[in-house]
Amino acid sequence: xxxxxxxxxxxxxxxxxxxxxxxxxxxxxxxxxxxxxxxxxxxxxxxxxxxxxxxxxxxxxxxxxxxxxxxxxxxxxxxxxxxxxxxxxxxxxxxxxxxxxxxxxxxxxxxxxx
Amino acid sequence: xxxxxxxxxxxxxxxxxxxxxxxxxxxxxxxxxxxxxxxxxxxxxxxxxxxxxxxxxxxxxxxxxxxxxxxxxxxxxxxxxxxxxxxxxxxxxxxxxxxxxxxxxxxxxxxxx
Numbered sequence: 001x002x003x004x005x006x007x008x009x010x011x012x013x014x015x016x017x018x019x020x021x022x023x024x025x026x027x028x029x030x031x032x033x034x035x036x037x038x039x040x041x042x043x044x045x046x047x048x049x050x051x052x053x054x055x056x057x058x059x060x061x062x063x064x065x066x067x068x069x070x071x072x073x074x075x076x077x078x079x080x081x082x083x084x085x086x087x088x089x090x091x092x093x094x095x096x097x098x099x100x101x102x103x104x105x106x107x108x109x110x111x112x113x114x
Numbered sequence: 115x116x117x118x119x120x121x122x123x124x125x126x127x128x129x130x131x132x133x134x135x136x137x138x139x140x141x142x143x144x145x146x147x148x149x150x151x152x153x154x155x156x157x158x159x160x161x162x163x164x165x166x167x168x169x170x171x172x173x174x175x176x177x178x179x180x181x182x183x184x185x186x187x188x189x190x191x192x193x194x195x196x197x198x199x200x201x202x203x204x205x206x207x208x209x210x211x212x213x214x215x216x217x218x219x220x221x222x223x224x225x226x227x
Contacts, residue, residue, distance in 0.1 A: 032213055032214035032215075034214070034215065034216070036216070043204065043218050043219075043220050043221050044204070044216075044218050046215060046216075049213060049214075049215055051212075051213045051214070088156075090156065090157070092216070094208070094210070094214030095214075096210055096211070096212070096213070096214045099164065101145070101147065101159065101162045101164075101170075101172070102145075102147075102208060102214060102216070104149075104156060104157050104159075105156070106156045107155075107156040107157075
């Protein structure tokens with residue numbers, strides 16, 4: 001079985017300040033982990049992915065995430081928020097070696113204040 | 115490379131009507147999913163399939179049916195449409211063999227009046 005918990009439903013930051021979106025997971029297998037972003041009235045776009053290579057993963061638009069097995073976490077960060085980062089962010093866990101569907105977190109809405 | 119193709123993009127239904135949302139992928143992915151997303155909410159899994167001939171219920175299957183006769187196609191059938199089924203529907207396929215990355219269709223906005 002696997003699950004994912006996004007610890008904040010809404011995060012608000014000022015433009016130019018750091019972003020931290022938190023995600024914890026559980027998985028019976030070696031997981032693959034993803035962050036997807038959804039801008040208003042748009043589809044979902046892959047931000048970055050962890051697939052058992054380097055634990056610090058760099059994605060698009062300056063985002064990165066660190067896989068911490070001991071903490072079962074995969075938090076998303078960005079050093080400096082931009083207005084265009086305002087969107088919904090979803091953390092996803094998949095177990096490629098298992099036979100269960102991947103699992104979406106409930107999402108974190110990021111607001112960026114000018 | 116088309117990826118995941120989902121049709122129609124928009125549809126208005128009357129209560130009690132039926133329709134099928136089409137989803138096709140050309141990446142030879144075994145895993146496919148149907149999600150619904152209500153306004154301001156996250157994604158809820160309706161049905162999924164781990165390969166041709168195999169389907170299983172997700173979190174919110176009531177009022178829907180699926181079939182998977184080929185690897186490429188995974189249509190979602192709505193029987194007796196109800197206002198509660200007004201939502202945006204996303205089809206996705208998963209590259210389970212390699213990375214588990216999801217590839218999404220563009221979404222279908224369905225309104226039931």
